[in-house]
Amino acid sequence: MAYAVVQHLGSACLFSGGSSLAEGRLRVRRAAVSCVKTEEQKKVKLGSSDLEVTKLGIGAWSWGDTSYWNNFEWDDRKLKAAKGAFDKSIDCGITFFDTAEVYGSRASFGAISSETLLGRFIKERKQKNPDVEVAVATKFAALPWRLGRQSVLSALKDSLSRLELSSVELYQLHWPGIWGNEGYIDGLGDAVEQGLVKAVGVSNYSEKRLRQAYEQLKKRGIPLASNQVNYSLIYRAPEENGVKAACDELGITLIAYSPIAQGVLTGKYTPENPPTGPRGRIYTPEFLTKLQPLIKRIKEMGESYSKTPTQVVLNWLICQDNVVPIPGAKNAEQAEEFGGALGWSLTKEEADELRALALEIKPVIGFPVEKL
Numbered sequence: 001m002a003y004a005v006v007q008h009l010g011s012a013c014l015f016s017g018g019s020s021l022a023e024g025r026l027r028v029r030r031a032a033v034s035c036v037k038t039e040e041q042k043k044v045k046l047g048s049s050d051l052e053v054t055k056l057g058i059g060a061w062s063w064g065d066t067s068y069w070n071n072f073e074w075d076d077r078k079l080k081a082a083k084g085a086f087d088k089s090i091d092c093g094i095t096f097f098d099t100a101e102v103y104g105s106r107a108s109f110g111a112i113s114s115e116t117l118l119g120r121f122i123k124e125r126k127q128k129n130p131d132v133e134v135a136v137a138t139k140f141a142a143l144p145w146r147l148g149r150q151s152v153l154s155a156l157k158d159s160l161s162r163l164e165l166s167s168v169e170l171y172q173l174h175w176p177g178i179w180g181n182e183g184y185i186d187g188l189g190d191a192v193e194q195g196l197v198k199a200v201g202v203s204n205y206s207e208k209r210l211r212q213a214y215e216q217l218k219k220r221g222i223p224l225a226s227n228q229v230n231y232s233l234i235y236r237a238p239e240e241n242g243v244k245a246a247c248d249e250l251g252i253t254l255i256a257y258s259p260i261a262q263g264v265l266t267g268k269y270t271p272e273n274p275p276t277g278p279r280g281r282i283y284t285p286e287f288l289t290k291l292q293p294l295i296k297r298i299k300e301m302g303e304s305y306s307k308t309p310t311q312v313v314l315n316w317l318i319c320q321d322n323v324v325p326i327p328g329a330k331n332a333e334q335a336e337e338f339g340g341a342l343g344w345s346l347t348k349e350e351a352d353e354l355r356a357l358a359l360e361i362k363p364v365i366g367f368p369v370e371k372l
C-alpha cells in the first residue's frame with residue numbers, strides 16, 4: 001500500500017546513520033510530499049458518464065492569470081513553473097486538468113489564456129510521450145449577452161481552438177445564466193451528440209438547478225456527470241444546502257474547487273503572514289487567528305501518517321465519497337504534494353473530528369454566482 005511505502009521511506013530517512021536531525025526532517029518531508037504513482041493511477045467514473053478521471057484533478061485557473069493570482073503579473077518564470085506543475089502531475093499519474101475560457105488573460109501584454117497554456121503543455125508532452133492520456137475539463141461562461149444553445153457550441157469551438165484539440169473530456173457551464181438555463185443545457189446535449197465532448201457538467205449550481213439540468217439531459221439520454229462547487233473543510237456549504245446529497249442521490253460527481261481554501265488550509269498562511277493580493281481580503285489575520293486550532297490538529301494528524309496538512313485536507317474531501325478535488329498547482333512541488341494525498345485514508349473518526357473542529361469557524365463568503 002502506498003501509505004506503507006511512504007511511511008517506510010519516512011522512517012528510513014529519519015534513522016539513516018550520520019545525518020543531522022535537520023537533514024532527517026527534510027528527507028521525511030520529501031518522502032511525505034512525494035507521490036506514489038501506482039495508487040494515483042486508479043480512476044473513478046464521473047457520474048454515470050463513461051468518462052473516467054483520476055481521483056484528484058489539477059486546477060489551472062492561475063496559469064496565465066493576472067487578475068486574481070500571480071500578483072497581477074505573468075512572466076517566463078511563472079510559465080516555466082506552470083509547465084513544471086503540468087509535467088509533475090502527469091509523472092505522478094494525475095491526468096485530469098480543469099480550465100475555463102475565462103481563466104488567464106488575453107488582453108494584457110505578455111499574458112496568455114489558461115486554455116492556450118494547457119493545450120501547449122499537452123502538445124509538448126505528447127511529442128515526448130505520444131501515449132499519454134490527458135482528460136481536459138473546460139467551462140462555458142454564461143455571460144448575460146450569450147443566449148441559447150448555439151452560444152454554447154460556438155464558445156466550445158473557440159475553447160477547442162485555443163486548446164488545439166478536436167474534443168474535450170468534460171464541458172461545464174461555469175455558473176447559472178441570469179436569464180435561464182434551458183438553452184445552455186440544450187447546448188451541452190448538442191455538444192455531446194456532435195462528438196465535441198465526452199461528458200457534460202455544471203458548476204455553481206444549487207440543488208434546484210442541478211435537478212432541473214439533470215432531468216432535461218435525461219430526456220435526451222445524456223447523464224449530467226458533475227457539479228463543480230466550492231467545497232473544503234472550511235467551506236462546507238454543499239453539505240448544508242442539499243447539493244452534496246442531491247449529487248449522491250442522482251449519481252453526479254461533486255468536483256470540489258478551492259479545496260485547500262486557496263492555500264490557507266496548507267498552514268503556510270498565519271495571522272502574522274497572511275496572503276497578499278485579493279486573497280488577503282478574504283483570509284484576514286482575524287480569520288487566520290480563528291483557524292489556528294484546526295490547522296494545529298490537521299498538522300498533528302498528518303504527522304501520524306507522515307503526511308502534510310495539504311495532503312490531509314485533500315484526503316478529507318476524498319473521504320466524503322463521490323468527491324473529486326481539483327487543487328490549483330502553480331509549480332511542480334505543489335503538484336507533487338497533491339499526489340501524496342492519494343493512496344491512504346483518514347479514519348472516519350478522524351474525518352469527523354476535523355469537521356467538528358471546523359464547525360467552530362464561521363466560513364468566509366463564497367463565490368456570489370452560487371446564489372444566482
Ligand SMILES: NC(=O)c1ccc[n+]([C@@H]2O[C@H](COP(=O)([O-])OP(=O)(O)OC[C@H]3O[C@@H](n4cnc5c(N)ncnc54)[C@H](OP(=O)(O)O)[C@@H]3O)[C@@H](O)[C@H]2O)c1
Binds near residue numbers: 058262263337
Ligand atoms: N467553477 C468555479 O467557479 C471555480 C472557482 C474557483 C476555482 N475553480 C477551479 O478550482 C481550482 C482550484 O481552486 P483555487 O485555485 O481557487 O484554490 P485552491 O486549489 O484551494 O488553492 C490553490 C492555491 O493554493 C496554493 N498552493 C497550492 N498548492 C500548495 C501547496 N502544496 N502548499 C502550499 N500552498 C499551495 C497556491 O497559491 P500560493 O502558492 O500563491 O499560495 C495555489 O494557487 C482552480 O484552479 C479552478 O480550476 C473553479
